Amino acid sequence: MSFSLIFADELKGFYKSKVMIFLWIGLPALAILIHLTTETYEGLPISYITALIVSNLGGLISAIMLTVNIIHEKDRRVYDLFLIRPIKRWHLLVSKFLSVYIIVSIACFIAVSLGIMIDVFESQLLLDVFMDQVVDLVIITLSTIAISSAFGVLIGVISPSIVAGVIIGIFVGQYVIMIPSIPGIFGIDTSAYLVGLIGIIVTVIMLVLAILLFNRKQF
Amino acid sequence: MEKTIRCPNCKKITTVFGNPGETKKVTCLDCGNSGKIIFEDSHGSISKDTLISVKNISKKYKDILAVNNVSFNIKKGEIFGYIGPNGAGKTTTIKIMVGLLKQTSGELSINGYQMPEEKEMAHRFIGYMPQQIGFQQWRTANHALTTFGKLSGVKSNNLKGRIDEILNLLNLIQYKNKKISKLSGGTIQKLGIAQALLHNPSLLILDEPLNGLDPDSRYQVKKILKELSNNGTTVFFSSHILSDVQDVATKICIIDWGRMIKTGTLDEMKSEFFKENQIEIILSKKSDKYDEVSKISGVKKIIEKSSEKFLVNIEKKADSDEIINEIIKTLLNNKCRIRSITPVSPTLDEIYQYYLRKGGINQ
Numbered sequence: 187m188s189f190s191l192i193f194a195d196e197l198k199g200f201y202k203s204k205v206m207i208f209l210w211i212g213l214p215a216l217a218i219l220i221h222l223t224t225e226t227y228e229g230l231p232i233s234y235i236t237a238l239i240v241s242n243l244g245g246l247i248s249a250i251m252l253t254v255n256i257i258h259e260k261d262r263r264v265y266d267l268f269l270i271r272p273i274k275r276w277h278l279l280v281s282k283f284l285s286v287y288i289i290v291s292i293a294c295f296i297a298v299s300l301g302i303m304i305d306v307f308e309s310q311l312l313l314d315v316f317m318d319q320v321v322d323l324v325i326i327t328l329s330t331i332a333i334s335s336a337f338g339v340l341i342g343v344i345s346p347s348i349v350a351g352v353i354i355g356i357f358v359g360q361y362v363i364m365i366p367s368i369p370g371i372f373g374i375d376t377s378a379y380l381v382g383l384i385g386i387i388v389t390v391i392m393l394v395l396a397i398l399l400f401n402r403k404q405f
Numbered sequence: 406m407e408k409t410i411r412c413p414n415c416k417k418i419t420t421v422f423g424n425p426g427e428t429k430k431v432t433c434l435d436c437g438n439s440g441k442i443i444f445e446d447s448h449g450s451i452s453k454d455t456l457i458s459v460k461n462i463s464k465k466y467k468d469i470l471a472v473n474n475v476s477f478n479i480k481k482g483e484i485f486g487y488i489g490p491n492g493a494g495k496t497t498t499i500k501i502m503v504g505l506l507k508q509t510s511g512e513l514s515i516n517g518y519q520m521p522e523e524k525e526m527a528h529r530f531i532g533y534m535p536q537q538i539g540f541q542q543w544r545t546a547n548h549a550l551t552t553f554g555k556l557s558g559v560k561s562n563n564l565k566g567r568i569d570e571i572l573n574l575l576n577l578i579q580y581k582n583k584k585i586s587k588l589s590g591g592t593i594q595k596l597g598i599a600q601a602l603l604h605n606p607s608l609l610i611l612d613e614p615l616n617g618l619d620p621d622s623r624y625q626v627k628k629i630l631k632e633l634s635n636n637g638t639t640v641f642f643s644s645h646i647l648s649d650v651q652d653v654a655t656k657i658c659i660i661d662w663g664r665m666i667k668t669g670t671l672d673e674m675k676s677e678f679f680k681e682n683q684i685e686i687i688l689s690k691k692s693d694k695y696d697e698v699s700k701i702s703g704v705k706k707i708i709e710k711s712s713e714k715f716l717v718n719i720e721k722k723a724d725s726d727e728i729i730n731e732i733i734k735t736l737l738n739n740k741c742r743i744r745s746i747t748p749v750s751p752t753l754d755e756i757y758q759y760y761l762r763k764g765g766i767n768q
Contacts, residue, residue, distance in 0.1 A: 191555055199543050262539035267600065270503045270533040271556040272525045405505045 188273040193281035200285045205251055209293035213240055217297040221304045233301035234319060240301075241327035242363070244294040245334030248286045249359045252335055253351040255282065256342025266405055276397045279339055283393060287335045294327050322378035329385025330363050336392035337362045343396045343403070362388075413523045414438040440522075456481045456608060456639045457502070462511035464497050464663075471497040473663040474511070479641060479656070481607075484634045486654030487643040488757065494663040495643040496536055499612050502641070503533045515608065529558060532606035536613045536643075538597035542586040546577065546596055549585060550603060557604035571599045574629065576622075590617050598626060602633075609633065611642040615649050627653050651753040659760050667760045674756045682725050683749040684717045686732065694739035701731045716749065 200206070220236045256279075259265060268278060302320060337359055345351035366384040370376040411418050415436040423429045423442070432439040457479040464472040472494045479485045489495050500506040501513060504524030513520045518527040540549050547568060554564045572578040575595045580588060588596070594617050601609060609630075615623050630640050630653050644650050650657060651671065658668040667674060688695065691712040699707050703723030708716040719728050729746060736743055 188556055191552065195544075195548075195552055199541060202543050259539065259541070263535060263537045264539035264541055266505060266533075266535045266537075266539065267553060268556070269505060270528055270531060271553065272528045272558070273556055404507060405500070 188271075189277045189281060192268075192273070192277050193284060196281045196285040197288070200251070200255075200289050203251075205247065206289065206293075209244075209247065209290060210296070213244065213293050213297040214300050216240065216243070217301045218304070221301060233298065233305040234323065236301035237298045237323040237327055240294050240297045241323075241330045242360075244290045244327070245330045245363050246356070246359060248290040248331055249334040249338035249341070249355045250352060251290075252282060252286050252338030253342045253345065253355045254348055256339065257345055257348045257351050260342075260405075261348075263405070269405060275401050279343070279397055279400055280393070283335050283339050286338070287332060290331050290335070291328055294331065295324070298323060298327065325378040325382040329366055329382045332389040333363050333365065333385050333392070334359060336389040336396070340392045340396040340399075343400045410442060410517070411526065412436060412438055413440075413518075413526055454481045455479065456483075456516055457485075457641065458512075458514045459498075459502070460512040462498065462501060462508050462513055464494075464501060464506065465509045471663050472501070472508075475660065475663075475665045476511075477658055477665070477668050479639060481639050482634055482637050484630060484640040484653050484655045485642070486650035486657045487641065487660065488645060488647065488650055488657060489643075489660035489666075490645065490761070493660045495660060496612055497663075498660070499533075499610055499641075499643060503531060503610055504528070530607045532601035532604065532609045534597045534601040534609075534611045534614055536616070538593055540585045540593065540596065542584070544585050545582050546572070546585060546588070546599075547581045549596070550600060553600045554603045559604050567603060567605075571602050574602075575599055576625065591619060591622060594618055595622060595626075598629075602629075607638060609638055609640045609642075611640070613644055614642055615644060615646055623649060647753045647757055657753070659757060661761055666763070671753060671756075674753075674760075675751055682719050682721060682723075684719065684725070684729060684732070685745075685747045685749050686715055686717060686736075687744040687746075688713045688736075689742040689744040692739070692741045694741055695736065697735050697739050698732050701728060701735060703728050704732075713744075 217236045217240060220239060221232050224232055224235060265278065269275065338355060341351050341354050341358075345354060365388050366381040367376070369380065369384075410421060410431065412433040412435065415433060415438065417433055417435045419431070419433065421429060421431055421442055429442050430439060431442050455478045457477075459475060459477050462472055462475045463470065475494075475498060477485075487495055487498065497506065501508045502515070502520065504521040504527065507521050515527045516530065518524075520527060544552070550568045550571070551564060554568065555561070559567055568581075569578065572581055575598060577592065577595055577599060580592055580596075585593065585596070594614075598611070598614055601611065615626060618626065627649060630642070634640055634653075634655070640653075642654075654671070656668070656670055657674065659666040669677075686695070686698075695715060696707065698704060698717055703720050704717055705720055706718040708718070710716060717728075717732065719725060725748060729748070732746065733743065
């Protein structure tokens with residue numbers, strides 16, 4: 187019961203935060219802007235480029251959101267009131283992770299969908315032509331956001347201050363989200379599904395590490 | 406002797422027999438979970454009505470000993486005032502008691518549950534208000550209380566009524582639907598007390614609950630604490646506002662530099678504090694004859710504070726009522742006009758200062 191309650195609350199809390207205005211409005215607006223200002227690159231649909239930019243941006247936002255939120259709540263001693271009640275500590279972290287992951291993914295999905303619709307409308311091609319690329323885009327985007335969110339949770343638990351957390355989030359985070367692409371760097375042919383699988387593994391490892399550290403933490 | 410224990414794993418209740426002072430290994434017959442149980446010996450034993458037992462608790466942060474060998478027992482229904490200067494170790498002790506911190510050494514049990522090992526069980530009947538109350542700012546007062554009420558196990562059908570009852574009790578009902586970010590410090594403080602009371606806990610642990618409250622709210626909260634105690638709730642609260650502690654606490658513990666300096670009731674502390682009793686006499690008119698009082702048996706010394714006011718020190722074992730009677734007779738026989746005669750009682754502030762100095766010297 188406590189997990190569903192905390193999760194619903196976290197979802198509501200993040201949904202109501204001001205960052206959401208940027209996510210719900212800013213990201214789709216960015217997608218339109220990219221379409222208006224970018225030329226086709228090596229025959230790739232502009233929606234593909236949009237998806238890459240939006241997923242990276244969404245990933246960065248989710249990592250920073252979670253890092254700042256967790257450190258801020260640690261500083262304000264928000265967890266004291268939860269931890270003296272009969273709940274599991276991991277409920278707090280996993281509910282935060284899932285809330286941000288869902289919200290950022292929806293925002294990115296809206297932005298990318300908007301890009302695809304413009305592409306279909308402009309090129310007068312059927313959506314079927316884009317379908318394979320769309321699936322790949324969705325997998326890569328979701329994987330990037332998952333890794334970034336888990337990284338944000340981990341840094342939030344470890345970091346002693348918001349400034350340190352944000353700096354680590356930005357500078358280290360951009361390398362962490364590239365982990366699923368490592369096989370590709372070494373010339374191994376990587377499908378979007380493999381990227382997705384690596385993404386899930388990296389996400390789970392970082393979340394488990396964050397939970398273990400959070401469980402050991404004394405408040 | 407016998408002891409009834411509840412398995413922290415499967416919740417099965419088992420009765421174990423043992424001798425005083427014996428430590429027994431117990432294995433749950435249902436789930437196989439095992440642990441140790443101590444049968445206290447008669448010396449310093451935990452009585453049946455003891456709710457909190459703290460035994461030689463210490464907490465060390467690297468080189469700093471924040472809590473040093475603290476021990477006390479708190480009975481059901483007591484209001485235990487935990488006082489000491491800033492940095493004395495009050496909050497650290499409280500955090501160990503609620504399971505937010507783990508003690509470096511020592512044993513602590515709440516209603517028979519060992520802390521922090523069995524904290525999930527103990528948390529069901531603890532209401533805790535931290536010194537720094539951190540509510541999530543986007544919540545309304547009602548939303549925060551609803552969440553904490555549900556997490557504490559208050560049934561959904563009772564929760565709405567219970568929230569209104571608590572908010573009315575603390576005069577917070579007008580803030581029910583206000584966002585926490587818009588509330589004043591004092592209101593948030595009272596909301597902190599509200600969340601601790603919500604699930605009707607049998608043990609209330611409050612860290613500086615009266616800090617930042619206006620006089621009216623302080624009076625109100627003190628009244629609530631007394632009522633709760635009368636209804637059987639045990640209250641443990643820390644403070645450095647001594648007059649508040651004096652008003653409500655049935656037992657007091659003074660702590661400084663992590664060490665427990667003195668524990669007892671206010672009366673016990675007063676009797677140890679004073680080597681002799683003191684009576685203050687105020688005359689309505691200056692008179693040189695007041696010196697005759699020194700001839701009364703049991704009077705040790707007269708201290709002149711002003712031309713009309715003087716203090717009479719009497720021996721501790723002497724009957725103060727008898728001596729007051731003699732003083733009145735002597736003064737009237739000597740044509741002195743009496744305005745007032747008052748036995749002087751030390752304030753908690755004086756006792757506190759006395760024990761802190763004594764503690765400092767002994768350190």
